[in-house]
Amino acid sequence: MQKANAIKYYGNIVKLASVLEITHGAVCQWRDIIPEKQAMRLALITKGELTYQPEHYRSSEVVMPV
Secondary structure (H helix, E strand, C coil): CEHHHHHHHHCCHHHHHHHHCCCHHHHHHCCCECCHHHHHHHHHHCCCCCCCCHHHHCCCCCCCCC
């Protein structure tokens, strides 16, 4: 989930942080793609209006067991 889309949905960073019950500062530290846990929470809270996209969180490198 993109940070910009989540902020746009709620109107500003303060409201987004409030919905997630986290600090404004925590949201400001996110990069363009928000943390996976928060993306899942927002998808649930918004009943899918904001979409959790698991492919954003998959590692491009597959580690094989030895």
